[in-house]
Amino acid sequence: MQVTETLKDGLKRGYEITLTAAELDAKVMEKLTEAQPGIEMKGFRKGKVPMALLKKQFGERVMGEAMQESIDGAMSDHFKETGDRPALQPDVKMTNENWKQGDDVVVSLNYEALPEIPDADLSGLKLEKLVVKADEASVDEALANLAATAQDFDDKAEGEAAADGDQVVMDFVGKIDGEAFEGGAAEDYPLVLGSNSFIPGFEEQLVGAKAGSEVEATVSFPADYQAEHLAGKEAVFTCTIKAVKAPKAAEINDELAKKFGAEDLAGLKTQISERLEAEYGGASRAIMKRDLLDKLDDLISFELPPTLVDAEAKQIAHQLWHDEHKDVEGHDHPEIEATEEHVKLGERRVRLGLFLADLGQKNNIEVTDAEMTQAVMAQARQYPGQERQFFEFIQQNQQMQQQLRAPIFEDKVVDYVFELSTVTDKEVTKDELQKAVEALDEE
Template sequence: MQVTETQNEGLKRGYQITLTADELEQKVQAKLKEAQPDIEMKGFRKGKVPMALLKKQFGPRIMGEAMQESIDGAVTSHLEETGHRPAMQPQMAMSNEDWKEGDDVVVDVSYETLPEIEEIDFSDIEIERLVVKADEASVNEALESLAKNAQSFETKKGKAADGDQVVIDFVGKKDGEAFEGGSAEDYPLTLGSNSFIPGFEEQLVGVKAGDEKSLDITFPEQYQAEHLAGQAVVFDVTVKEVKKPVDAEIDDELAKKFGADDLDALKAQITERLEAEYKGASRSVAKRSLLDALDQRVNFDLPQSLVDAEANQIAHQLWHEDNPDHHGHDHGEIETTEEHVKLAERRVKLGLFLAEIGQKNEIQVSDAEMTQAVMTQARQYPGQERQFFEYVQQNPQMRQQIQAPIFEDKVVDMIFDKSKVTEKEVSKEELQEAVEKLDDE
């Protein structure tokens, strides 16, 4: 087998691999001979089918397998010998498309190599980490929010306002006949909760205990019950009681409702949670500063294939964000702009750099870290956690998607340790402003 270089320009490499007809024939004969002992055919004992008959029967399929295995093996050996790391899967195409049995097989192979990336001195990178302490006002604000969530309702006189609760009996009717699932008694409905069909709660604002009212309602076109979707109905409603919301007292009893021993323990939990949130936001700001610094210091040739793929993905994602009602992929071609390409170049450069630095420093994602990450994502699918675990186990691409950000964060943490990081105490408003700037850039 002969390998001839056809292109060597920048990161682009091209080779022509020639598999002679004799080499291919030897490979086919070897595979047929290997399979012969297990083959049965009418008129012959098992393992005694003549080679000529085997070749006639299985030759075309065996030849295709032999051809593919030979070319794949040649490419693998070539990559091992040269040390090249293709940026993407090598492109392969037969140059003699009119090939017939007895001809040499000539295949053109092309790819872009990953560039050589040198580690830089991280000690001269200066990063400012914002620090926010959970002050008393923030803790009290969180307590008030918890008290509101734990609110109860007490009977009131007069008309129901938005936010009040009405206790009602109702019967839904279509064409004068009650329909299944449209009736209830002593139902507590909080006005403004949007838990009922659009238009239902709004028509009850201003009712009083003892009122009877008919509500004209049209079900949404996308309603889950198909026989009611888009249909006009009437709900006969009897108001039995009107209640006003009463926030819970901020005391030890409230603390116990949220799993704390007493109010002081709840305050400590809130302080810890708030500072963890602040720390996470601060890390995002510091990470962006670090990536900006690396972007300025790191420079190497980028595989154009990776840049093009990333730019297309960015353009596609942004298009769907601008067209949220279009969920499918049956749209026209989405063109990439200079802005998409510039962002893609940054992402590819930093991604390759962090991957290389992580590999050189032998950074790995442990099984425990991976399991924890999968468990965190599985919680997004209540009742289907086991199926999610099985899906991840069977899907290498999904595992890579989960592993990649963990690996990147571990590399970033390593660089933080080697950089000059100073802390600056700021208010939560200043931290929030810094976080918002991340979204604007």
């Protein structure tokens, strides 16, 4: 096997690999010899088929396998010897397209190598961590929001009409062509007007109803209604209004706390305080991470693989285009050209990505099985009832596994750099933290 360098320009590499006819024939004979003991043919005992006959019968089929294995082996040896790591999948082509048995096999190998990542002194990094305490006003505000979600209803004054958002308690019977239908009746049914929990058009007809009155609501079942015998049909519901109630926020007391799993109001406040500070901490970390990446971007410099930068810039341009055209869900649109700004951002992402990946590898930072399981479980919650299928999908999809693993790995490396840096706490208000978060989105 002969490997000849044909290109060395920056990170671009080109090689010509020559597999002689003799080497290929020897590989074919090696594979046939391995297979011979298990081969049976008419007129010969198992394992006793002459090699010449085996070569005639199976040689052409084995030739392709031998050729592929030889080229793959040569490439593997080449990368071990040179230490090169391709930035993307290498371009491998057979150059003598009119090849016939007995000819040498000549293959071109072209790729862009990943650069050598220089070490950087991270001990001099200085970062600021914004700290927000969950004050009493923030806890009270969160409590009020919880109370609103746990709203109750009180009877309205006698004779007062139902408005949107009110609750009506009623008995109703639905009929189609004068005949009651199964599932079309209920007693003491509480319905919040505007909740859209009934057939379209039903709730609007109850606005203005009063306790003790009777209302007839005429509606049409949707054409795609799940009960086929009702789909598309008009129905008349006779509703006897028994009570009209106005919404009111739940009282902030121990009973409310128990609804949300706390023992008492003090316990609920503690939970809210912890949750708020966790949210503030997450926002603060995102701000500090951006500051760190900005400082690293100024600190490190090395040659970047053009194909990686180009691919990243195109991905950025494509994503930003979709952000501006949210009505376009698919990819049936004109090709999106990357601008100079996209290329600059692509260079930053590639540079930082390569640096963090190298730093993590050098310091044996890995994503554990437990961390991956936790990430998969978090994703699976988005598909209630289909968690098992999601787990199986992830297990069989290496690309999806990598998509889940990459951000976990990056965050672990970032945490490692945080530990090496000098971090100073700075107490700020919730509003100041919010402004800092909004500034991230504007950059």
